[in-house]
Amino acid sequence: MNTQHTFKAVKKASRELISLSADTINSVLRELAELAIIRTEIILTENKKDLDRMDKNDPKFDRLLLTKERIEGISQDILNISNLTSSVGEILSKKKLENGLEISKVRVPMGVIGIIYEARPNVSFDVFSLCFKTQNACILKGSSDAEFSNTAIIGLIKEVLEKHNLNTNIVTLLPTDRQATADMLEATDYVDLIIPRGSQGLINFVRDNAKVPVIETGAGIVHTYFDVSGDIEKGKNIVVNAKTRRVSVCNALDCLLIHKDRLKDLPIITNALIEKETEIYADKEAYAVIKNTYPKNLLSIADESHFGAEFLSNKISIKTVKSFDEAISHIAHYSSKHSEAIVAEDETVIENYLNNVDAAAVYANSSTAFTDGSQFGLGAEIGISTQKLHARGPMALEEITTYKWIIRGNGQIRS
Template identity: 40%
Template sequence: MSDVSGLPLIGAAALRARAAARVLRTLPTDTKDAALRAMADALVERADEVLAANAADVEAAAADGTPASVLDRLRLDPGRIAGVADALRQLVALPDPVGDVVRGSTLPNGLQLRQVRVPLGVVGIVYEARPNVTVDAAGLCLKSGNAALLRGSASAFRTNTALVVVLTEAAQKAGLPPGSVELLPADRASVGELLNARGLVDVVIPRGGASLIQRVVREARVPVIETGEGNCHVYVDASADPATAEAIVLNAKTHRVSVCNAAETLLVHRDVAFLPRLLSALVDAGVTLHGDDAARAAHDAVVPATDEDWATEYLSMDMAVRVVDDLPAALDHIERWGSGHSEAIVADSARAIADFTAGVDAAAVLVNASTRFTDGGEFGFGAEIGISTQKLHARGPLGLPELTSTSYVVTGSGHTR
């Protein structure tokens, strides 16, 4: 086990979480579900406490000149609190992955082999601004038998503190051990300690901007499940229906700009005749377009794009636009500039759809659907901790099964080798 003398900020919390994880891994589903219901009810009943703390956080962040997109992520209201409470209740309805048999067989020598899902243990989550992640992460970790070490941003510290107080009091009354959910200090040093808590923390999941994710990946001595930024594309093929393309592109870009599954770049086949109409719809919706020469020729509101635009996750009412010669050119652009999050095609051609889905490298590939559907809730997984863009252990929305590992249970009848 790690020496906590080198972890002055998080050592005590990590030890409590480690002890809780040993209990959580053996708890029956009924106990975990009762705790989730109690946590959801407590959030609604004590919403005023959370909203008061959140109002102070939002006011302080606004005074510091925080961008509107970040303030939107930070802000809670009664509807959003009801939403995160409902997400906990939805977890109750989902199957408990712990104990599921992934595969099993009887070996030729008579040994019975089962690969069984087990909790990861202590899960550290480092995230920015969005206090709903506090609730989602706690609920997902608890349902999957894990203890949660939460390190949110300083801008949301009052809110996160209030949320964790409400959640932990309700959870402990329902039978969960102390230490099941721990909130870490919101300073830079606590992240460094968390990333070095090998032996106490089983995995760290970063959820936030590129700089946060890169720091975690670069500095961590504990295993990391990387959730990446969302530089998502929508490719409109020559075969696309105009009305369908317009609806999908508008939804993907404007439905909620401050989230990772919002589209940031529009790629359009050169033979698409309705490009001017499509760009007009985006401009009318308030989107600032950054385009190549062909896009600028199609609409006079398009400003010149640079390589920085192709690489940027705007998280704002901005969108890059490029006209491509064909589908392979669209795939080349995505390969160079994409983040491996979500990529969409709008097309009627079965060949184009097949070539795109086979050729694009992303956690989620959407066909004639908005990128905004890349979400654990939309996929029916319940709440999620984030969208994994890596290829080891888990990829895509991190729901309950993705917060487990496996163990082989080998049963014999006096077998020796």
């Protein structure tokens, strides 16, 4: 593939998107949602080809896996996006100057968005749907792990676009080789923004090598702090859900911080993890409390490497803290600024936590599993930003737009 020729074609196609009506956009999305259900077996057959090449113990396996239920969920997300109001064209501010100039600040598409992602075929659907809704073209660079799945999904999307006589270059899947990645990172004339989704290694590589602007969707090193005032039933349920609902996702819990005065309650929390066969790395204080109640084959004493680790698997570390301030300091040192939670009943402690913890999403008495565009009512997400410029947290329709100034005059000139 001649990537420069491809990039030019996508850039040209992006300009055609500006004139599309909301009715056409929503019609395409609704048909895509329906076709995804109709073609479920075809998608699953291609997905199995990818799955057969991956070790089931690889943390990426669950991310790669598509099921009938997951495709139904993807289809519903596409429908949800079709029912949302696009932010494109929104007038953010408007004023008239003394000289008569009328100045408006108006939301517009980014243009061409590049996504580099690993073993997540659902991203192909999500990215296209959000980009198309906001009249952005998209270039997708998936990994070889999901090559068959992504090819089938993009083929499905192009089929719907062709039916509506639309330029199919508005969504393009690049080859899985490294050269395609390198070419996109340097395509400053054609790509307006790149969003990497995957391991910290991938994100670091993109950030360090891209000439195109990048929004980091960083690793999720996630903590939950169980305060001295925490409710044990809430805490148990929150920890189990945040850790085990889906262990391979970025909002999954990695480290439980527990106040030393609540160590006696730790067996109640950890016993709920036994049936999930969660592997625990506990500091010496926590280990001493649960060593007689937790299976020995699933329990180890933690070392420094277990704190600040994004496990992406059925593993968790436990750290005992002597105070609220120590919990805050631990999070400040190890957090990736993705999602952080507290279990507490003391309102003053809760407010201090919410105000002092620096993360894209900060929870009080809730599972971090909710850090998700769909769960936030955004339809879906194109990624979860852990940076502070332009966007932070789940990125959906608004976050993949920018704005421009529109000035209307009647012959004014500047002296």
